[in-house]
Amino acid sequence: VNAATAPVPTEERLSAAERGRLEQLEGVIERGLASFIEVGEALVEIRDQRLYRSTHESFDSYCLERWGFRRAHAHRLVQSAKVIRALSPTGDTPAKERHARELAPLLADPDQLREAWSDARERATGSGEQLTAGHVREAVESRLSPERLAIRELSGTDQWETPTDLYDALDAEFRFELDVCALPHNAKCDLYYTPEQDGLCQPWLGRCWMNPPYGPKLRDWVGKAHQAALEGATVVALVPASTETAWWWDYCRQAEIRFLRGRLRFSNAPTHAPFASAVIVFGRPARVIWWDWQAQGRAR
Numbered sequence: 001v002n003a004a005t006a007p008v009p010t011e012e013r014l015s016a017a018e019r020g021r022l023e024q025l026e027g028v029i030e031r032g033l034a035s036f037i038e039v040g041e042a043l044v045e046i047r048d049q050r051l052y053r054s055t056h057e058s059f060d061s062y063c064l065e066r067w068g069f070r071r072a073h074a075h076r077l078v079q080s081a082k083v084i085r086a087l088s089p090t091g092d093t094p095a096k097e098r099h100a101r102e103l104a105p106l107l108a109d110p111d112q113l114r115e116a117w118s119d120a121r122e123r124a125t126g127s128g129e130q131l132t133a134g135h136v137r138e139a140v141e142s143r144l145s146p147e148r149l150a151i152r153e154l155s156g157t158d159q160w161e162t163p164t165d166l167y168d169a170l171d172a173e174f175r176f177e178l179d180v181c182a183l184p185h186n187a188k189c190d191l192y193y194t195p196e197q198d199g200l201c202q203p204w205l206g207r208c209w210m211n212p213p214y215g216p217k218l219r220d221w222v223g224k225a226h227q228a229a230l231e232g233a234t235v236v237a238l239v240p241a242s243t244e245t246a247w248w249w250d251y252c253r254q255a256e257i258r259f260l261r262g263r264l265r266f267s268n269a270p271t272h273a274p275f276a277s278a279v280i281v282f283g284r285p286a287r288v289i290w291w292d293w294q295a296q297g298r299a300r
């Protein structure tokens with residue numbers, strides 16, 4: 001029986017006053033919902049058309065000074081708006097931005113996205129609780145098992161976004177000027193190279209950040225970091241700790257190596273990576289550090 005058409009027991013019927021109040025409350029939800037979608041889309045347009053350019057040097061400084069939030073927050077709003085757009089044909093979308101945001105890792109797979117959203121609500125109903133971001137996260141994570149993440153990684157995704165706290169710790173130490181490989185939404189510096197510009201063909205000068213695209217060209221990225229350091233740059237790279245590879249032996253071994261404790265949870269990944277990582281500082285003499293970077297944060 002369709003819940004919308006089933007007869008309603010007398011004791012469950014709403015009075016006229018309650019129906020009026022429900023309509024009012026749903027109006028509030030609809031307006032709120034429309035506003036976070038609109039905010040997300042407005043930010044995309046301002047960023048992509050560089051409409052901030054007469055008053056601000058970068059989208060980052062525009063977001064921070066005009067609205068008091070960082071680029072990462074702007075990106076989250078954009079992602080949440082995309083989730084709502086993707087779910088809207090079903091007529092059943094999250095009313096809260098933090099619920100929509102949790103669904104973003106499934107944006108590439110609309111069927112999984114829909115299933116996860118209905119699963120999240122069933123989880124909440126099953127436990128007799130109000131729906132929380134935790135229910136949504138669980139529903140998403142159950143669809144993105146470590147095995148699936150590993151497969152995605154092996155099939156060559158190049159979008160493992162640096163965890164913010166790791167980047168912040170390194171940025172506090174190195175004060176990066178250039179992100180050598182990025183897209184506008186994940187760039188870590190105001191100055192960055194995109195796939196269109198091809199970071200591999202551009203000059204790398206000053207203090208550079210590199211979280212390279214994983215795939216067949218990884219060796220070229222690490223080789224270029226090594227070469228740029230010989231020419232005077234400092235290139236700090238986040239790479240898989242694949243010590244068996246030729247590029248580790250040929251390039252990383254000659255630089256400062258920081259093995260990271262544990263496995264990273266990349267910012268846009270729902271679970272921890274299925275591989276270990278290391279930070280390589282090209283431009284510093286060879287040495288090996290066992291770096292418990294999170295313990296350093298806790299001690300501060």
Ligand SMILES: C[S@@+](CC[C@H](N)C(=O)[O-])C[C@H]1O[C@@H](n2cnc3c(N)ncnc32)[C@H](O)[C@@H]1O
Binds near residue numbers: 160196211
């Ligand atoms: C692992 S992600 C890192 C993103 C971001 N810089 C960070 O640290 O979180 C690698 C990025 O490099 C970009 N990329 C791929 N090929 C590139 C190229 N030839 N030149 C510049 N960027 C490239 C990808 O689109 C992706 O956004």
